[in-house]
Amino acid sequence: MKKSEKLTSLSLIREVYRILLSSGRTYAAFQEKKIFPLVESLSGRKEILDPMSGYGSLMSYCSKVGISSFGLEFNMPLYLWQVLNHPKNTILFKQCINKLHEKKRKWPRTSQLATVSDEWFPEESKSLFLGFYNIVCQILSKDTNNNKKTKEFALAFLLPFAGRLSSSVQGNMTTHVKRGGLCIYKNLVNDFEEYLSVVKNRLEAIEKISNSKKHIIILGDCRTYKFPRNYFSAMITSPPYPNHRDFSAVFIVENELIRWLVEDKAIKFNSIDGLAIGTNIVSGREKVEVRSEVVRNFLEKILHYKDPKREKASYDNKVYYIPYFSRYFFDLEQAYVNIIPSLRKNFEGYINVVNNTTRDQIVPLAQFIIEFWKRNGFNTEIFSQKESFHVGTKNPRARGFKAKHMEYIIKISRR
Numbered sequence: 001m002k003k004s005e006k007l008t009s010l011s012l013i014r015e016v017y018r019i020l021l022s023s024g025r026t027y028a029a030f031q032e033k034k035i036f037p038l039v040e041s042l043s044g045r046k047e048i049l050d051p052m053s054g055y056g057s058l059m060s061y062c063s064k065v066g067i068s069s070f071g072l073e074f075n076m077p078l079y080l081w082q083v084l085n086h087p088k089n090t091i092l093f094k095q096c097i098n099k100l101h102e103k104k105r106k107w108p109r110t111s112q113l114a115t116v117s118d119e120w121f122p123e124e125s126k127s128l129f130l131g132f133y134n135i136v137c138q139i140l141s142k143d144t145n146n147n148k149k150t151k152e153f154a155l156a157f158l159l160p161f162a163g164r165l166s167s168s169v170q171g172n173m174t175t176h177v178k179r180g181g182l183c184i185y186k187n188l189v190n191d192f193e194e195y196l197s198v199v200k201n202r203l204e205a206i207e208k209i210s211n212s213k214k215h216i217i218i219l220g221d222c223r224t225y226k227f228p229r230n231y232f233s234a235m236i237t238s239p240p241y242p243n244h245r246d247f248s249a250v251f252i253v254e255n256e257l258i259r260w261l262v263e264d265k266a267i268k269f270n271s272i273d274g275l276a277i278g279t280n281i282v283s284g285r286e287k288v289e290v291r292s293e294v295v296r297n298f299l300e301k302i303l304h305y306k307d308p309k310r311e312k313a314s315y316d317n318k319v320y321y322i323p324y325f326s327r328y329f330f331d332l333e334q335a336y337v338n339i340i341p342s343l344r345k346n347f348e349g350y351i352n353v354v355n356n357t358t359r360d361q362i363v364p365l366a367q368f369i370i371e372f373w374k375r376n377g378f379n380t381e382i383f384s385q386k387e388s389f390h391v392g393t394k395n396p397r398a399r400g401f402k403a404k405h406m407e408y409i410i411k412i413s414r415r
Contacts, residue, residue: 001206006014006198006312011161012164012184012191013160013161013163013164013191013195013219014163014164014166014168014170015170016250016251016267017160017163020081020160021160021198021199021202022198024055024057024060024202025407028316028367030054030057030058030061030238030352032061032385034332034352035057035061035352036056036060036061036064037063038236038350039058039061039062039064039065039067039236039411040065042067042234042236042348043065043066043067045067046067046068046075046233046234046349047067047068047070047232047233048062048067048070048232048234048235048236049066049069049070049073049232049234049235049236049339050070050071050075050133050235050236050237050391051071051072051222051225051227051235051237051275051335051350052072052074052222052237052238052240052335053071053072053073053078053082053237054073054075054078054112054238055078055081056073056081056082056085056086056217058071058236058237059071059080059082059085059086059215059217060206060209062210062212062215063087063209063210063211063213064208064210064211064401065212065213066211066212066216067397068210068212068215068216068302069215069216070216070217070218070221070227070408071214071215071217071233071289072217072218072219072220072222073218073220073246073258074219074220074221074248074252074276074277075219075221075247075251075255075276076220076254076269077233077245077251077254077255078251079157079217079218079219080152080155080156081159081216082153083153083154083156083161084159084160084215085202086159086217087114087206087207087208087210087212087213087215088213088215088369089153090203090206090207090210090302091151092140092143092144092153092329093157093199093203093311094200094203094204095139095143096136096139096157096221097196097200097261098150099139100135100136100139101196102140103135103139103206104189105279106135107131107132107189107192108127108128108130108131108132110124110128110185112124112185113140113184113185113186114182114184114185115167115180115182115183115185116167116181116185117167117180117181117183118167118179118180119165119180119382120166120167120168120179120180120252120253120256120257120312121165121166121256121257121260122167122183123187124183125165125166125167125183126260127166128185128188128305129144129165129168130266132161132192132383133155133266135159136154136157136158137150137151137305138152140153140157141253146195147269148284151266151268152267153267154262155258155267157199158247159254159257160179160195160199161191161195161361162253162254162400163253163254163348164185164188164192164195164413166253166257167179167180167181167182167183168180168181168252168253175250175369176249176373176391177249177250177253182313182414186373193330194212194223196311199241203367213326219269219270219272220272220336221272221273221274221341222335223274223331223334223335223338224338225338226338227338227341227342228342229341229342230341230342230343231342231343231344231346232342232343232344232347233343233346233347233348234347234348234349235327235339235343235347235348235349235350236349236350236352237349237350237352238351238352238353239277239278239299239335239351239353239363239365239369240276240277240278241278241334241353241356241360241415242277242310242324242325242328242352242356242363242365243356244276244280244324244358245278245282246276246279246280248276248279251274253269275332276334278331278337280330282318282319282320282322282323282324282327284376285323285327286305287323288326288327288330288331289325289326290326290330291332292327292329292368292371292372293371294364294368294371295325295326295329295364295368296365298363298364299322299325299326301327301359301361302317302321302358302359302361303317303318303322304317305317305321305359305360305361314344317359318382319360321359325358325363329368331393332368333372336372336373336376337376340376343414345414345415346414347413347414348411348412348413349376349409349411349412349413350411350412351409351410351412352407352408352409353365353366353369353408353409353410354388354405354406354407354408355367355405355406355408356405357368357405362406366406366408366410368411369410370382373412375408377414378412378413378414379409379412379413379414379415380411380412381410381411382408382409382410382411383387383408383410383411384408384409385406385407385408385409386406386407387405387406387407388405388407
């Protein structure tokens with residue numbers, strides 16, 4: 001994109017969406033140079049599955065190659081981002097932008113320059129968002145002819161802009177967002193115009209590279225979703241990483257807005273019960289047992305970890321680290337068990353994964369994946385691996401053990 005096509009910092013749109021709108025990917029997304037060649041290698045397959053589809057990178061790559069994809073996503077804002085970026089929706093959303101310009105006089109206005117609030121969204125912000133939301137719903141309703149779909153599409157279209165109306169503050173890490181603060185309304189209309197321009201540029205970029213519009217995206221939990229049996233012959237995916245951060249917290253602002261809209265009956269979504277894989281919430285959750293010998297050996301080492309500088313290290317091991325990692329690997333195992341019946345005999349798949357570190361131990365995520373799929377009758381091999389430093393750390397020059405990571409692409413198949 002040219003500089004003039006990017007959202008400026010003055011737009012006050014949250015950073016995560018500024019990056020997404022300019023590049024299509026951000027924190028924890030697939031890297032195209034590593035994944036796109038895999039998509040090309042599977043181009044003879046009917047469809048490629050990603051049961052943890054995140055930002056929908058696989059859909060983008062499959063669209064470029066000209067094959068179909070099937071994505072399942074647990075996090076609502078990520079699912080809605082995929083709706084906005086689906087190749088079959090580009091014409092609809094571009095028409096919506098044109099009609100929004102025609103209705104500019106009806107855009108919501110406010111006499112306030114700014115407000116301070118200890119809530120995620122002040123009342124004035126809620127009123128302004130509903131103003132935009134209702135206009136978009138009116139425009140889309142003429143083309144979708146489905147009330148539920150109209151509201152979902154309207155929310156997908158506006159959600160990246162919603163943070164502009166929040167009183168949240170970004171913390172010092174990607175997943176840390178603080179509730180409350182200053183919400184600025186000055187230049188709101190100009191910022192919305194800029195937002196529409198950037199979204200239109202993104203939609204046009206999607207149109208240029210798209211050679212397939214046959215992509216399925218579903219809001220659901222890969223641990224319980226009823227996949228079609230004996231259906232998929234290919235898969236490219238990556239699990240949430242066990243980094244002690246709840247990845248869904250990246251979009252806590254947007255999830256809070258969605259929660260309010262549901263409570264206010266402005267929109268209806270089927271709720272997904274349970275917590276996401278990798279959440280750092282351990283209190284009150286049932287104790288689980290992991291089958292993996294690799295994981296059990298890892299947990300044993302964590303249990304006996306001692307830090308001479310911290311007297312509470314042993315206590316922390318028992319009340320947090322053991323429950324956290326036990327639950328993480330258990331949930332990931334449940335997801336893979338649920339996916340297996342949907343895979344065909346000629347299946348070929350790739351799992352992109354990074355081993356990070358904790359408590360002076362390497363978290364054996366890649367080894368767990370290899371062990372699991374072998375145990376369930378699949379051929380497994382390390383397709384590629386690369387050692388990296390500073391991934392996920394605050395200091396980009398870090399070179400110590402805690403900054404050491406090994407990235408793998410693991411191939412799984414059966415004949």
